[in-house]
Amino acid sequence: MHYFVPRRCSASSKIMYHDQTSARRAAEESRVQRGVELWVYRCELCGTWHLTSRAPGSEGYASKSTASKPRSRKRGYKPRRR
Helix, strand or coil: CCCCCCCECCCCCCECECCHHHHHHHHHHHHHHHCCCCEEEECCCCCCEEEECCCCCCCCCCCHHHCCCCCCCCCCCCCCCC
């Protein structure tokens, strides 16, 4: 027996959808079957469509290219002045 294995994005390891309509159909199917609300977005790295649980406009929804510079996770860390 053969099972369908969806292609995954190498950058985010999310399922890749070729067009927006198929991604929206998968999001709707997830909402009906599991009660989980998902949103559709276009990946800037691979150019295909993905699903996310983060609502548009929420923190962390922005793409990686527009995100701010990474900061240290240490408590009390202060960057050196140059």
